[in-house]
Amino acid sequence: MSGARKPVEPTGKGAAKQTVTIHFAGFNRAWAAWIGDRLERRGLRVVHLRWESPADVPLVDLLNDLKLAEGRILIVVSDWYFQLGPRTHEEWNEALREVVGPDPARFAAVSVTTAAVPAAAAVLAPVGLTNMGAEEAERRLLDRLDLPYEPLAEPAAGGRRGPRFPASMPDVWGAVPRRNTRFTGREPLFNDAYNLLLNSEPGTGVLTLHGMSGVGKTQFAAEYAHRFGSEYDVVWWVNAESRVTYRRQLAELAPKLGLQTGQEYGERLRAVRDSLRRGEPYSRWLLILDGADEPDQIWDMVPSGPGHVIITSRNPEWSEHNSRLLEVPVYARDESVAFIRRRAPRLTEPEAEQLAEALEHLPLLLDQTAGWLNDSDMSVAEYIDLLDEGVDSHVVKVSADFPLAFQTAWSILLNKLRDTVPESVDLLRLCTFFAPGFIPVRLLRDVPSDELPEQLVRLFNDPLLWNRAINQLRTYSVVRLESHEIAGDEPASSGESLYLHRMVHQIVHKDMPDTDRQEFVDVVRRALAAADPRRPTEPDLWQGYAEIAPHLKHADVLGSRDPQVQRLVFNCLRYMYVSGEYRSGIKLAERALKAWRELLGASHPRIWELTYHYTNLLRGGGDYVRSEALSRAAVDHLREERGHQDLEHLRAAAGLAGDLRGLGRYDEAQHISQWVLGSYRELLGEQDSRTLSALNNVAVSLRLLGWYREALDVDKQAMEARRQFLRARHPYTIHSEISYAIDLRLLGRYAEAESIQSKNVHESRLALGRDHPRTLKGEYNLALCRYRMGERDRRRDRGDGPQEPAALFASVLERGERVLGETHPDTLVFATAQSCYAREHGDIDLARELSEAIVARYEVLHADGHPFLAGARANHALILRNVGEREHSHALVEQALAEMAEAVGESHPWTLGVALNASALRNLMGDVEGAAELSGQTVTRAIDWLGRTHPLTLSTRVAHAADLRGLRDRRQAEKVEQEALSDLDATLGSKHSHTVSARARNRPYWDFEPQST
CATH class of the missing domain: 3.40.50.300 (P-loop containing nucleotide triphosphate hydrolases)
Structure with missing residues (x-):
């Protein structure tokens, strides 16, 4: 009988499966995908057919064409489905009665909307799928198609997962x-x-x-x-x-x-x-x-x-x-027409075509113009005449991106706003002194009334007028209101945030009287300054700075003489430094330096405070050349103007020492650091945090100079003072403990170093977290301590992370790259250790890949002659030796030896280590005399600098014995070797890997380890 349902069945000859054609509006694709997946999983063949409704084709013809589709036709009913074209409800009612009415069993439908649809849609007998769970919706879908319902088994782990039920949100x-x-x-x-x-x-x-x-x-x-x-x-x-x-x-x-x-x-x-x-x-x-x-x-x-x-x-x-x-191009003609007719229903199709052509099919412009034309008595022809006449032709063309028509169209719209709610224009202009996008308008309302221009007082103090202005802008798509939980904004209006498009932002900003411009920018500057959290080193407050920072440029804060606004700039720079936003901070500091030199004068006190923040950012990003030049200029000026003992001069000098360490100029850095320490002790006393930081910096310079015993003594003083005057888990205390343990390890006191470092890592993980840079540095040193002790993969994970050297090295490098970035100095330190470990343990491909990257990055970061670059090349030479590239290896290690000796001196431990490797390559290449001469010199220098029983000295003695054997001086070789083995037994133990290797007459080598600067 008429209207009766019939089950889904195959159509056409030879159809192997029952077929359902799902007809849907593109807006409802998610529903179509879910329905198709549910049917396909039950063995049906599904055809997806998106609904197209070109306005120039009668709707009846389109629906009759639909009957040519395979199998039963399942229509996904929604308000979107019926609005395409757009088509009136009268058109739909007529077409549905004519096409579906005679053969309703051919069609089935599900409804995914609660909005009004044409009355004749009832002939489709749609079953609703909204306001219910997925299981009930699936049951109704199958029932509508006269299919039995049986729950489907969940896909196996790793199997194909179907589309999510559209009525449910993603997790x-x-x-x-x-x-x-x-x-x-x-x-x-x-x-x-x-x-x-x-x-x-x-x-x-x-x-x-x-x-x-x-x-x-x-x-x-x-x-x-x-x-x-x-x-x-x-x-x-x-x-x-x-x-x-x-x-x-x-x-x-x-x-x-x-x-x-x-x-x-x-x-x-x-x-x-x-x-x-x-x-x-x-x-x-x-x-x-x-x-x-x-x-x-x-x-x-x-x-x-x-x-x-x-x-x-x-x-x-x-x-x-x-x-x-x-x-994403401009709209096609039919898209423009369809959009305009939906935005402005009073316009006819020919009028929509005319308007679309005049506005060059640009969606934003179509949206704004059609919106207010629909509320206006002006005809499209009159509006186009206005466009052709170029109303308000003083509007500046701000970008080649913008069509010429936009500028005139915008002027017309602005006049409309001014005539209805003039305050909306003031609010809009005010917003252009924030960055385009989400505008934190709540900050504006916190500005005291007595600091506001007269025309803004009423706007800010009258909530009804405020909301009316925002709603007027929203009505004509000048702004939009969005939920924006991430920014942490308080409600702009009705619990929403204000969003201003970049294009509108630029046009409005250009088209503004100069008097308003100056008054409005001052309001926004004061609003931003009032929102300053005031403590940029507190991580809990960083979100506030992250919200403020994007608006600094648009509020032209660098053009303000207000001390509070300038303090905001300093605090934002400090925030960018401590949070690792080096690039953004450097850009802001560069602009500030240029602007304030013109505004305040080149020698104004704020210039030198700005220089301090700027050099910190440059140094943090590894740009030691620029930071050194700026630091030196600041030091010279402050010394001449304020004297040697001025605290700002001392702060600048401490920064200069840090720059010099980064550049590899360790003697100069040590001289300055020692002098700064003495001055702080005299001015502030032994317990002040600045004095203890200066003490730490002296130890860093000593360590880089290879004076490990002296560095140990100074680091011990700093560590004990920080334990006493700060707290055991204070970040600075943790840092001092790491430094002290590094000194012990570099002196060959591996067991002591491991004991301190193991405890320190535990404390650091508790106090700072596993991924904090100091924790990573501690774990790196712990891995090296255990590696030098001869431990290889003996310790198991105790529940707080890997313990054995191999796993620690890998974990620290992976997290370092993730936390700090691949080119950060500490990451390169971690990568160096991982490369050396991989080389010794047979993963030569990984070792070479890492080593090549390290050398390349140091070549970018440092000039030729820098000790880190020389050391990286020395390490790479060992890898080349292992893969059989002997000549290349030999040339590279000789180059590294010359560069290292020139950089830090012939007796520095780094030079001694490279010399140890170079003598081995000479021996391998057949230069026995040259090898013996070099290894003999290296032994003498190592004993003088490090002592007879330092591990590096012991390695040079073992190597020299091998070279003496190559010269056929067996007696002397035997004597040197036995003395070295005896000292190895006493120092490292008979079972240590170095001792065992030396007894097997395996030639020792040395790995360069870059140190933090």
Whole structure:
């Protein structure tokens, strides 16, 4: 009978499976995917057919064409399905009665909306799938298709997982803009984006949506997240317009992933990247980086792994950073017309076509213009005439990205705003002194009324007027209101945050009277200064600085003479230094130095305070050349102006010593550090933290000079003082203990060093966390202590991390690269140890790969002649020897020996170690006389510098015995060897690996170990 259901059955000859054609609007793709998956798992053949509704084809014809599809037709009913075209409800009612009415059994439907749909849709007998769980929705779906319901077994571990039930959110969903109910078109683009990501290999699923401003990249990305979000376990949206904001917002994902980290967001960021890379606890993740117009700022921090990354950017250079590109063009004609008619229903199709052509199909401009035209009595023809006349032609063209039509169109819209709610224009102009994107308008409302310009007092003090101004801007799509939990903003209006598009931001900022410009920028500066948390070294307050920092440039804080605003700049620089934001800090400091020299004068006191922060940032990033030049200029000026004993002069001098250590100029650094220590003792006493820091710096210089006994004595003083005046687990105390243990190890006192370092690592893990840089340095030294003691893979994991050298080396390097970056000085120290260990234990490929990278990075970081570069080359020569490249190895080690001797002197332990290796290569190449001469000189110098029983001295003595045998001087060789073996027994023990190796007459070698500067 009419309207009766019939079961799904095969259609066409030879159909092997029952077939269902799912007909859906692109907006409802997630529902179609879930329904198709549920049917396919039950053995049905599914055909997906996206609904297209070109306006120039009658709806009846389109539905009749649909009847040609295979099998039964299952329509996913939604308001979106019926709005495409757009089509009126009257059109739909007529078409459904004509096409579906005579053969209702051919059609089935499910409803995924609660909105109103055409009355005639009842003929489809849709069954609702919303407001219920997945199991009940599946039961209803199968019942509608007259199929039996039997629960499906869950896929086996590692098996294919079907799409998530669309009515359920991903486990983690963060800061994605709300869905734009006026979104139109872009279906081919969605298909391309989806397929590019779906077919990408693990670790390569990065897609950049690029195009000019206002083209709708962000809206497309947001719609993608909503449309395909059900296929992911994690969907996370990040504002990527600046590195600072990017780091902070990505770090906020850590607790959502259940990661156990400290409060410091650098630690959280590293944990998030590692979690995403490993796909644990979620492998299906989607990360959206919005507004990433400067790839150089963040490309190195884009996560890789099994998930997907979507980037929106105006910059196609992302193709150089492991990303596929997909251009987002302006709307096609039919998309523009459909969008305008939905935005402005009063306009006819011909009027929409005219308007779209005049506005060059740019989505942002179509949205703003159609919005207010719909509320206006002005005809499209009159509006186009205004565009042609060039109203308000004084508007400046701010970018080649912007169509010429936009500038006139914007002037018309601005006049409309001014006529209705003039305060909305003031608010909009005020917002342009923040960075585009999310605007922390709550900061503005905290500014005292007596500091506000007259026209803003009423706006800020009248909540109704404030909300009316914001709503007026929102109505015409000038701004949008978004939920933005990550930024920690308080409500801008109705619990939302204000978002200002970059394109609108730039146009409004240019089109502003000079009087307003000066008054408004002062308001924003005061608002930012008032929001300063005041304590930049406190990790708990870093989120506040991360929120403020992106707005400094747009508020032109560097043009202010206000001491509070200038103090904000210093605090932001300090925050960037302690949080590791070196690049952003360096850029800000460079701009500040240039601006303040012009504003305040080259010798103003604030210039020297700024120089202190700038050099810290340069030094933190490893740019010792620039930091040394600036530090030296500051030292000279402050000494001449204020005298030797001025505290700021001493602070600058201590920084200069640090620069010199980084440059390998250890004698100069030691001289300055010793003098600074004496001055601090005289001015501040022995217990002041600055005195103890100076004491630590003296020990660092002594250690780099190879004066290990002297460094040990000084480090012991600093360690005991810090234990007494600070606390046992204070970061500075932990640092001093590590330094003391390093000194003991370098002196060959391995057991003592291991005992102290083992306890220190335990304390450091408790106080600072496993991934803190000091903990990593402690674990690295612990691994070396145990390695030098002859322990190889003997200790088992005791529950607080790996204990044996091999696992410790690997763990420290992996975390160092993640925590500090691959080119950080400490990471290169860790990589050096791992390379040497791999070389000795037979993994020559890993050793060589690491060693080549280390040499290359030191060549970039340091000038020729730097001892670290010479030492890295000496280590690499050993690897070349092991792989049979003897001539290359010999040449490289001789070069390293000459460079090291020139850099630190012939008797420095580093030079002695390279000489030990060089004598072995001479012997191997047949230069027996040269080898014996060099090893003999090395023994003499080692005894003088380190003593007869230091491990390095013992190695030189064993090597010299081998060279004497090569000269056929057997008697002397035997004598030297026996004395060395006796001392090895007494010093390291008869079972130590070095002793055993020497008895087997294996030639000893030496590994260069770069030290922290």
